[in-house]
Amino acid sequence: xxxxxxxxxxxxxxxxxxxxxxxxxxxxxxxxxxxxxxxxxxxxxxxxxxxxxxxxxxxxxxxxxxxxxxxxxxxxxxxxxxxxxxxxxxxxxxxxxxxxxxxxxxxxxxxxx
Amino acid sequence: xxxxxxxxxxxxxxxxxxxxxxxxxxxxxxxxxxxxxxxxxxxxxxxxxxxxxxxxxxxxxxxxxxxxxxxxxxxxxxxxxxxxxxxxxxxxxxxxxxxxxxxxxxxxxxxxxx
Numbered sequence: 001x002x003x004x005x006x007x008x009x010x011x012x013x014x015x016x017x018x019x020x021x022x023x024x025x026x027x028x029x030x031x032x033x034x035x036x037x038x039x040x041x042x043x044x045x046x047x048x049x050x051x052x053x054x055x056x057x058x059x060x061x062x063x064x065x066x067x068x069x070x071x072x073x074x075x076x077x078x079x080x081x082x083x084x085x086x087x088x089x090x091x092x093x094x095x096x097x098x099x100x101x102x103x104x105x106x107x108x109x110x111x112x113x
Numbered sequence: 114x115x116x117x118x119x120x121x122x123x124x125x126x127x128x129x130x131x132x133x134x135x136x137x138x139x140x141x142x143x144x145x146x147x148x149x150x151x152x153x154x155x156x157x158x159x160x161x162x163x164x165x166x167x168x169x170x171x172x173x174x175x176x177x178x179x180x181x182x183x184x185x186x187x188x189x190x191x192x193x194x195x196x197x198x199x200x201x202x203x204x205x206x207x208x209x210x211x212x213x214x215x216x217x218x219x220x221x222x223x224x225x226x227x
Contacts, residue, residue: 043218
């Protein structure tokens with residue numbers, strides 16, 4: 001059973017702080033790693049993807065991947081109240097010409113003014 | 114910007130009834146997917162579809178479920194005889210393909226089985 005584990009939270013941070021979200025996965029054959037943001041009642045929205053070990057930065061977001069430790073994280077700098085949402089970690093495995101993501105349950109982030 | 118669309122946004126049905134959920138993927142995409150999310154739980158893969166056939170399906174996607182691309186634009190999910198536990202949000206997604214291509218999600222259909 002391929003598992004993706006996340007702390008459900010909620011993680012509460014003050015506005016302007018750094019929010020750190022973590023995820024571990026069980027399938028060592030996983031090739032692609034994604035962070036989605038999901039507002040209540042809405043569909044997942046892709047924030048970042050990362051495929052290689054190390055850090056990847058995009059604006060206020062940094063994804064970090066450590067395949068040896070089977071660990072993925074997302075840092076959100078200068079957190080804003082609008083960042084309050086559930087953050088889903090997803091781990092992809094190849095399937096045909098595409099991939100199938102396995103999602104974690106998500107971490108609820110609350111950014112308070 | 115192109116987007117995946119889904120209809121209806123909400124569907125209420127009686128247990129045992131058939132429902133068809135509709136999706137219009139992004140026009141140049143080749144791979145299509147259905148996911149579901151039971152309230153408060155994680156997003157779960159149901160099925161992937163490419164070249165007019167199922168590429169892969171999960172354990173959830175049993176004989177009650179079927180998918181179809183009836184024309185060049187629509188992609189449908191049919192549940193033949195709904196059960197209470199089918200109540201969930203159903204998301205359609207599409208991608209160009211490849212192991213590094215983004216899957217774009219539609220807004221979802223909230224299905225409630227009474």
